[in-house]
Amino acid sequence: MDADSPPAPQKKTRTHESCHRFSKLLLISFIIFLLLLKMLFSVALITLSKKYSQPLDEKEIIRELNYIELECTKQHSLLKVWSCCLNDWKPFSSHCYFISTDAASWRESEEKCSSMGAHLMVIHSQEEQDFITKILDPDAAYFIGLSGAGHQQWRWVDQTPYNESAMFWHPGEPSSDNEKCVIVNHRDSGWGWNDVPCSGKQESVCQMKKIYL
Missing domain, CATH: 3.10.100.10 (Mannose-Binding Protein A, subunit A)
Structure with missing residues (x-):
């Protein structure tokens, strides 16, 4: 009975090492995922910055607003604020x-x-x-x-x-x-x-x- 006892600790040690390797692999995968997510966010942010840092085409804006049934006029040229009424509604003040x-x-x-x-x-x-x-x-x-x-x-x-x-x-x-x-x-x-x-x-x-x- 005493002669057969040594293998048990070895099995436990192998199981512990496997869990440790799995945890390490999981952590590395999570870090890689966060880095990829950060890269995607940076690309999206740069794309949006380029889009909105350029002057908007007013004709294009008006065309899009008319598509959603709004008639708009520019309220403030610097802040790019538009005041809108639904089509067939008359604006005043x-x-x-x-x-x-x-x-x-x-x-x-x-x-x-x-x-x-x-x-x-x-x-x-x-x-x-x-x-x-x-x-x-x-x-x-x-x-x-x-x-x-x-x-x-x-x-x-x-x-x-x-x-x-x-x-x-x-x-x-x-x-x-x-x-x-x-x-x-x-x-x-x-x-x-x-x-x-x-x-x-x-x-x-x-x-x-x-x-x-």
Whole structure:
């Protein structure tokens, strides 16, 4: 029994050496993998640097933006910032505007705007009022994002304050507590606001913030 005991430690030693060689091989493989990964990252970084260190072709940029249905203008030539609106939307200041010629109630019109990531138009300045009325049909009427709870308590759909110094009511309007939604339309005196029943069918104007790239 004592004569047969020496082989056991030799087997254990061989197993330990095999594990050590495997661990060393695994470590070397991992180091090689990290070096390859670092090389690939460096090549990618150099490629990107070369691409973006050169002036971009504006015609090519515009072509790509149109492909994804955006119409953009350069906002800042040094920072290369572009302000964009979706195709068929009109840009003004920091917003985009869409004229819907599908007649619908005020609520239906707001839901349609919301489905496009927008809301019915909110008007806070004479410049904004003049901008939109120049591109509207004077023979039509358009819902905007102003509605009331009666007794002349008006509120904008985006919850911004109702500024009484920037109101564009037609003479004699608003005229009824039963007419709780607002349109912009044209009369002999020019463009202005008029309160109407919310259930009436009118065209509308949607508004969203510009997209910056």
